Amino acid sequence: MKETLPLGRIAGVRVGLHWSVLVIVGLVTVGLAAGRLPEAHPGRPGWAYGGLALLAAVVFLASLLAHELAHAVVARRNGVEVDGITLWMLGGVARLRSEAPTPGAELRIAAAGPLTSVAVGALFTGLALWLDALHASGLVVEAVAWLAAINILLAVFNALPAAPLDGGRLLRAFIWHRTSDRLRATRGASTAGRVLGWFMIATGFAAVILAGDLSGLWAALIGWFLVATATAEERQAQTRGALDDTPVSRVMTRDPVTVPTTATVARFLAEGPFGRYRHSAFPVLAPDGAVAGLVTIALVDRVPLQVHGTATLGDVMRPLTDIVTVAPDDLVVDLLPRLETSKDRRALVLDGGRLVGIVTLADISRALAWLTTTTRTRS
Incomplete structure (x- = not known):
């Protein structure tokens, strides 16, 4: 939200x-x-x-x-x-x-x-x-x-003991403590959330149809929210389970194509999309080789045409302080929520301040698809 x-x-x-x-x-x-x-x-x-x-x-x-x-x-x-x-x-x-x-x-x-x-x-x-x-x-x-x-x-x-309500979190904590299985605990709380949600939907519409009480629509709306959110939480838990203990280094794109802060927008556009710059986002490096930020096609598109020859990528880029950064050994499950709320849906992977890769939501989705398929095949 x-x-x-x-x-x-x-x-x-x-x-x-x-x-x-x-x-x-x-x-x-x-x-x-x-x-x-x-x-x-x-x-x-x-x-x-x-x-x-x-x-x-x-x-x-x-x-x-x-x-x-x-x-x-x-x-x-x-x-x-x-x-x-x-x-x-x-x-x-x-x-x-x-x-x-x-x-x-x-x-x-x-x-x-x-x-x-x-x-x-x-x-x-x-x-x-x-x-x-x-x-x-x-x-x-x-x-x-x-x-x-x-x-x-x-x-x-x-x-009430049903996700995503606070009582559902308490139920999950209890099951997690008893079983030492976070995924199983999430499934239990999510199932309770869906049961409560469908109950509220049924009783809400029953109140409207049988008693003419329009306030039942409010109960049905809350029930729908519970069902949708509980289902989404269970899916997120399954994703986390599949990616458990997977480091960022296994899903990132290594040695991404970079651009200098001093390059003009005109020069940058002249080399894409069929030349060197065929991606949609690029790490930006300062003259000393340090990572300065990230530039995307969307940011470049906002630059007025008349200043393409003078505006540099350093002027256009999103600075490093506004970008999600991560270390190669950090876990993908911890990075995922940060990417989902970030502006660019990308993270720069830094090892001791040195750029070693870039990771996107698409990279994680691709890895998840492979891991899910492998798990099903083994099953």
Whole structure:
């Protein structure tokens, strides 16, 4: 889930919003302003219901962010790199660059989210009781009470033992600990996720068809998300199992064709695609031979035609600091999630600062196809 609006960093973690988050803000606002608030406290002006409902929706998003931040902070403390957090229509997603190294780390990372939601729910419960004791506006107390209830409900739902929910991570940690087999643990949690997802889809559509309750569509949508995500996680686990212990040096393209930083765009284009430069991406070397960056055909295509004769590849390239780099002995399974979230879908392989290869998602897919075929043949 890619962010649409970056919000900056919180506790060192990049945070962003996906455009679909407007859906949940709208649903919460309308549901409170047209339903719960006027039913509990009728006779108030419409702007009071609407304004308070919108404020509650924003605070609810903040509580979702706290849930995901808890995952991210605990993940970093357990040696797992965090790429960022994105809030979207169905909640939040903390993007981890690698998997937990041990079942214990998996358990701690997974439990952090629901525990945070319980704590937030308890905090709002106490605040609602305090405001009620002070005889504050009943409308405000109702909104705070809703925030308390929704956070506790969020914790309970996320604790269900089904991937990709936090409870599914806990289930995977348990199976992993008992069997010492991460792939088997992932399959078990993913199967539970699909079962829960199909159950929610069936009951959601049943509510719509038999009872005319349109809120069943929301349950069906969440169920579909669970089925799709659980299936994707199982496939990723199978990929990791096939590539387990495979170093980058076995899948990379060795001694890739390079280009100098001083070459002009015009000179570069003159030698391709039928000359020396017949690829779509090239490492760029400084005059002293050091790796300076990466240039792609897409980047060159953005250069205005009138400056082709003066603009150099050093001006056009993506600098080394913005490129995924890896060592030959690093594992492919650890590189894969970094490539999937990178801009160029490529990594430069450096050995002591010296360029020795380049690896792309296509290289990994090709190796995976061979390994899968070999495994089936042996079976």
